[in-house]
Amino acid sequence: MAPKNLSFKIILGSSSMARREILADMGYEFTVMGADIDEKSIRKDNAEELVIALAEAKADAIMSRLKTTDQLEENTHSTLLITADTVAVYEGIIREKPSSKEEARQFIKSYSGGQATVVGSVVVTNLKKGIRKGAWERSEVYFHDIPDEIIDSLIEEGIILNVAGGLMLEHPLTLPFVDTLIGTADSVMGLPRSLTEKLIEEAL
Numbered sequence: 001m002a003p004k005n006l007s008f009k010i011i012l013g014s015s016s017m018a019r020r021e022i023l024a025d026m027g028y029e030f031t032v033m034g035a036d037i038d039e040k041s042i043r044k045d046n047a048e049e050l051v052i053a054l055a056e057a058k059a060d061a062i063m064s065r066l067k068t069t070d071q072l073e074e075n076t077h078s079t080l081l082i083t084a085d086t087v088a089v090y091e092g093i094i095r096e097k098p099s100s101k102e103e104a105r106q107f108i109k110s111y112s113g114g115q116a117t118v119v120g121s122v123v124v125t126n127l128k129k130g131i132r133k134g135a136w137e138r139s140e141v142y143f144h145d146i147p148d149e150i151i152d153s154l155i156e157e158g159i160i161l162n163v164a165g166g167l168m169l170e171h172p173l174t175l176p177f178v179d180t181l182i183g184t185a186d187s188v189m190g191l192p193r194s195l196t197e198k199l200i201e202e203a204l
Contacts, residue, residue: 003029005080008204013062013083018170018189023082026193035061035083039096047089048136051121054085055134059125066127078128080203086120086190088165095165101155107166108154112146112177116167118188124199133202137192139183141169146177164190 010030012023023030035058042057044050059081088095090110098104118141123134150173160166168174169181169188186193 001027003027005029008077009079011062011079011081013058013081014190016084016190019084019191022186022189022191022193023196026196030082033062033065035059037061039085047087047094047117047119048121048138050094051085051087051119051136052123052134055083055121055123056132058083058085059123059132063125063127078126078204080200081125081127082122082196082200083125084120084122084191086118086164086188088167089117089119090114090165095167097164098161098166101161104155104161104166105151108146108151108160111141111143111167112151113143115140115142116165117141118164118167118183120187120190120192122192122196122199124196124203126203129203131203133199135195135199137183137187137195139181139187141167141178141188142180142182144177144179146174150174150177 004027010028012030012032013035015034037057039054042053044053062081098107117138119136119138121134121136125132154160154173160168169178169185184192
């Protein structure tokens with residue numbers, strides 16, 4: 001199957017495995033660059049503003065890196081840079097990646113039998129035309145009670161320490177305890193498909 005983006009290139013500005021898998025699954029070919037920004041230096045009072053600001057900061061960081069390596073060569077094709085950010089919101093408090101195993105445990109325990117909101121942004125920058133389009137999406141996840149031994153296993157494995165709010169919907173250990181999802185799984189995983197498609201079209 002030929003990639004969907006024969007007429008333009010995509011750089012995914014994220015080291016997230018889930019985002020890579022979603023974008024590849026959408027039929028696109030792309031290269032990957034991490035942004036390496038200090039996320040803690042960017043603060044906003046509401047989650048929607050924060051995820052947009054973080055995705056834009058990631059895009060800016062990658063663009064300045066591309067400029068210094070002169071990778072923005074004039075070519076006939078547009079290059080789209082896709083950046084994204086996700087946070088969890090619990091009882092009005094914004095949660096980013098857990099800072100420790102203890103905090104991760106506290107996060108997951110609080111979701112047990114409860115609910116969390118996930119807010120995710122996508123920003124698409126057309127490097128050739130200088131057009132940038134961004135938007136956010138929110139989903140709500142309701143959980144059954146999560147047994148302590150499941151929480152222990154998740155924390156031992158360590159992967160959820162790299163996930164916003166320690167909330168990993170698609171993990172085989174947590175999936176059976178998800179009661180209801182209002183929104184889309186790909187949005188919770190970090191890259192909402194339909195929103196990404198829409199922004200790609202707008203940026204082109």
